Amino acid sequence: MHARAKLTAPTREERRTRIAERVRSHRVQNQAELAEWLRSEGIEVNQATLSRDLRDMGVLKGPEGYELPQAGAAPSADGTLALYAAVKNWLASVTPAENLVVVKTPVGGASPLAVALDSAGHADVLGTIAGDDTILIVTRSGAAARALARELAALREPRKKSK
Amino acid sequence: MHARAKLTAPTREERRTRIAERVRSHRVQNQAELAEWLRSEGIEVNQATLSRDLRDMGVLKGPEGYELPQAGAAPSADGTLALYAAVKNWLASVTPAENLVVVKTPVGGASPLAVALDSAGHADVLGTIAGDDTILIVTRSGAAARALARELAALREPRKKSK
């Protein structure tokens, strides 16, 4: 839980965000095709990395090509891992307020973290809204908001837990 | 093209039905695994055939293994109600929370849907805030939020109850 980069050029989460956008709006048949597009966007990655990105993002592949998982359909599993990574990478502070949780991140980190937050499919998280450096998480109740805030803060703590 | 699919006896459709059942209830990681199970069920097929079956069935593959397609790839849109079209195209889920309604959409779908929601001029909708994949609709009351949520959900599924 140390590690992570700051802005080593195109960051991982940034890259994944791009991938998500691309997959959502275009028909992507394979990783080579995706790699080619990313390259034209100034992001160079090899197929191995894409394979890992796609797996971590929980992206599905069907006859039509890649497909993003239904928002709110496929909970946890790998989404949890992605969230863990995103929290470590971007979370600056987290504060509960009524049934909301205000999360601060470095500028530019809000979107990627929000995506991970959504992917995690946490039951108490009804939805998120990301700005440039702030995320507003809407939960079912004030109690849920406080619990989630503690949870996220804990996730950032260096503590080896089996997973 | 006259001869229509005959029935090569106890196969194809039945095999595919079995495959669907298996995929729905078990975690199937690859085709070899599926072939092995089918064999134990008395159905012998090679991997190539499974590849074709899965493709034709529209089965998706993700980090968790194979997955049946969600019954809901509404293609159409219609020119009458912009909101109806927007909902069909972008709405992923909708949940009321206090006097708010949290609407989830695929990444990038929030804005267009929010615009449609505003245009609809619903009396209970005080305003909307759209992020990348979430819209926060503010309503006058919790009751109004719940009613709106039901309304939107219904709009998405006029009458379908599949899977």
Added chain:
DNA sequence: CGCGTGCGGGCAGAATTATGCAGCGAAGGC
């Protein structure tokens, strides 16, 4: 009947995706 057409499915090789391993740079501990 013998022939042409179409579908399903096997085989083997091509194409695509997944993964073990190693190197690099960053963050902490001392």
Added chain:
DNA sequence: GCCTTCGCTGCATAATTCTGCCCGCACGCG
């Protein structure tokens, strides 16, 4: 500071999936 730990990514290669080609069966026709 110097060393250790840890995450991220490329490379090479294994694993998995897709496809072209071909055969065999059933059917409808001449």
